[in-house]
Amino acid sequence: MASAPSKLYSDDVSLVVVLLDTNPFFWSSSSLSFSQFLTHVLAFLNAILTLNQLNQVVVIATGYNSCDYVYDSSSTGNQSVGNGRMPSLCATLLQNLEEFMNKDEQLGKQEPEGRIACSLLSGSLSMALCYIQRVFRSGLLHPQPRILCLQGSPDGPEQYVAIMNAIFSAQRSMVPIDSCYLGAQNSAFLQQASYITGGVHHKPQQLDGLFQYLLTIFGTDLHSRNFLQLPKPVGVDFRASCFCHKNTIDMGYICSVCLSIYCKHLKKCSTCGSVFGQAQTQSDEPSATNRKRKTTDA
Amino acid sequence: MSGAAQVTKRAKYKISVKDPGTTGALRMNDQKLMFMPDNRNSGAKLVVEFKSIQGHKYTKEGSNKPPLINLANAQGGSYIFEFDSYSDLHVCRDFVSKVLEKSKETPNAALEKSAVKLPDEQLSEEEMQLRIKLLQENSELQKLHRQFVGGNILTEAEFWAARKKLLDRDPSKKSKQRVGFKSAMISDIRPATDGRIFAEKPAVHRAFLNFVPNKMTEMEFWTKYCRAEYLSRTKNYHAVVAEAAEDEELAVFLKEDDILANEVRKKIRRVDPTLDMEADEGDDYTHLPDHGIFRDGTKESNELQSEHYRRTLLQDLNRHAAVVLEGRTIDVEREDSTRALAEALARSKRGNEGADNNANEERLDRTPRVAEIEDLQAPHCLPLAPLSIKDAREYFDSQQANTLKASRDSQASMKCSLSRQEAYGSVRDAISEIKDMGLSDPIVNPEVALKVYSGLTHNISSIKYHLGKNPRETVLDRLPSATKEKLLYHWMSIQELLKHFWSSYPITTPYLYSKFTFDDVQVNRLKDALSNIYPQLEEMKESLPADLRHQVSLLVRPMQQALDAAIQHYDADLQKRSAKSGEKPNGYV
Secondary structure (H helix, E strand, C coil): CCCHHHHHCCCCCEEEEEEEECCHHHHCCCCCCHHHHHHHHHHHHHHHHHHCCCCEEEEEEECCCCEEEEEECCCCCCCCCCCCCCCHHHHHHHHHHHHHHHHHHHHCCCCCCCCCCCCCHHHHHHHHHHHHHHHHCCCCCCCEEEEEEEECCCCCHHHHHHHHHHHHHHHHCCCCEEEEECCCCCCHHHHHHHHHHCCCEECCCCHHHHHHHHHHHHCCCCCHHHCCCCCCCCCCCCCEECCCCCCEECEEEEECCCCCEECCCCCECCCCCCECCCCCCCCCCCCCEEEEECCCCC | CCCCCEEEEEEEEECCCCCCCEEEEEEEECCEEEEEECCHHHCCCEEEEHHHEEEEEECCCCCCCCCEEEEEECCCCEEEEEECCHHHHHHHHHHHHHHHHHHHCCCCHHHHHHHHCCCCCCCCHHHHHHHHHHHHHCHHHHHHHHHHCCCCCCCHHHHHHCCHHHHHHHHHHCCCCCCCCCCCCCCCCCCCCCCHHHHHCHHHHHHHHHHCCCCCCHHHHHHHHHHHHHHHHCCCHHHHHHHHHHCHHHHHHHECCHHHHHHHHHHHHHCCHHHCCCCCHHHCHHHCCCCCCECCCCCCCCCCCCCECCCEHHHHHHHHHHHHHHCCCCCHHHCCCHHHHHHHHHHHHHHHHHHHHHHHHHHHHHHHHHCCCHHHCCCCCCCCCCCCCCCHHHHHHHHHHHHHCCCCCCCCCCCCCCCHHHHHHHHHHHHHHHHHHCCCCCCCCHHHHHHHHHHHHHHHHHHHHHHCCCCCCCHHHHCCHHHHHHHHHHHHHHHHHHHHHHHHCCCCCHHHHHHHCCCCCCCCHHHHHHHHHHHHHHHHHHCCCHHHHHHHHHHHHHHHHHHHHHHHHHHHHHHHHHHCCCCCCCCCC
């Protein structure tokens, strides 16, 4: 499972799986326009492919209703589309992206309610991990995979469990998850993902220099990262969301059997069904649950 | 340490081996050695502390060289002394090695020994040794001990009172283990007086008990035993029979050991049938003569059915191994004579039998209970509720319903003002725009790129400055090591003092009172010690460069707070007591 055998291949061959956020509701209200964003990203992907002949790039679109593979540099079915004004990478990717957006629109029926809807990050993370697993099993000679998450939509607390599962399996397979957050607030999930898996998290200050950020911070392969100083966040936001209301909480109740998090005291755990005992003292806290505090590091 | 505290010998002090040397007297004591030449004016007087002596070499007796001893000092120089005779050399050499060994202990061993001895405590020699050993092993403990007990802030008893666990643990280690039997077999004929023969050959044991001292003396008994042993080693089986026929006591030794046979049968009965292992008489191989190698190396057929059996090597080995593993059941040193030994062994065996019987009964009871036939049993109903882990999909599906009413109070400041269609439309437009126009050129404006670079560099360097290269490094590691040591040391001593301080409250006995009062001649130990730490902490902070000072003061603050709390409590208590000075204070006579 480890990527150590791939050292035989070459130290700096990388497979970058890019999770592209295509949530239309976010992009329509973002200061960076989607077309500019795509420009930066396409140039970045090209740059990665030129860094090493054996590098591979896979792009997965994280949509509002669905996720799908949009581009795979190692597939030979990249017919050259379009008018030759741009490399086939871009043409293929854009074509697929357009088709994906159409499909995505068909899938969704409801309007989002007021706030910005979140994209299905958990879905695309899982797809990326599955692809990487396939690469691992393809033999000893494979590039070193990593995941780059370009996300602008806010965290969806209902995806907390799935995202955490994906993060831990990435940690187990030693796949770092880099993340670049383009939205306004901070994304706790992405910070945790990068922290736990050993990747880099960055929130660019200047969005029109996005390409520069991408190339400087996220362009290097894993081997070279040992020699480089990449920006580290000062603290990580470790807040979880409660399982009952999906609110982000930093102090709550935890079931001692299945470790599910609740924001208020319940008689019975809704995940595993265990009944919480009566409190031994007269206080509100039952003896079967703990209070757990997750603090943000200063 | 036994031995002379001082040694004086005539010797010649030489600078090098070839030097004729100056005659004089060499005197050595615990601390130093002194050489006084005969001729006072020669100026070769020498006084050397043993502390600076690293090692010593000497010439061996029997070689043709003169008796020399060479003491090497730390700077690489050496002092060579030639003695008049080898016996002098040996005396001096022994003394020097003793002193050097002693000085290899921590230099404060002497101080500790004096500190540990207290007139008012009945300490046994053992306990003192234990304390000294603990202090030597644990340097932290030693530092604390030196600081507090040496500085008269705490008494010895108080210091160790908090560490009862350390002291208690050791005595149990010193419980005497009985030395067991040697594992070498008795192959020679000389009987050892450690009861091993009795343990291995119970028939001999019984014979001993019966015969001695009634029928024969011990000497005769052992003579006959040895004769029997000798006979059985010979290949002449017939001689054995013949002699056995003559001398019935001898025959005892040559007979089969029936006690052993009984024991083995008992063991077989003791086998737990619920273990589902078969055991039967066939396992009693110790008495089947056709197992193993005959001791005399030949294999003869078993025609001669007589009661004289041939012991096989295998049987002997097994019996010997069993005895050694069992260990000694009696304390050998206490028994003076073989007779007493035999009786003690017999007694202990009788004691064991009683226990055996009980165990047997219990086993008989248990057997029918345990030997159940599984197929005929009713299904076990455990009084537990089974764990029901529901299908995860149920959970996620039910949570979907929740997402619709989820977080209206989320922190999104930007609201999506477009409808669905419009949003998707705008994205699609963007894509077609790129398709038509191609990628922009340049992708990034150079000024913007420069700004990005400088921002990143600044970011990285400032984080590195604050966090350090290794995120797991603690604050302590970043301080210079001397400061770190001092901090830890202060922390430890504060902990120790506070422990004693708080344990003395509430003050109920005059002894506790004396720890704090000003009236006594004895100074107010603990409180002074506590207040003395403040200036030390301040001084330490001052000595640091400015950038570390803040961090150190953060670390030091809880220490100061703890000290403040203690001193406040002390003052408040003092006030209370002086307010009541007209009346008798509580418990104070």
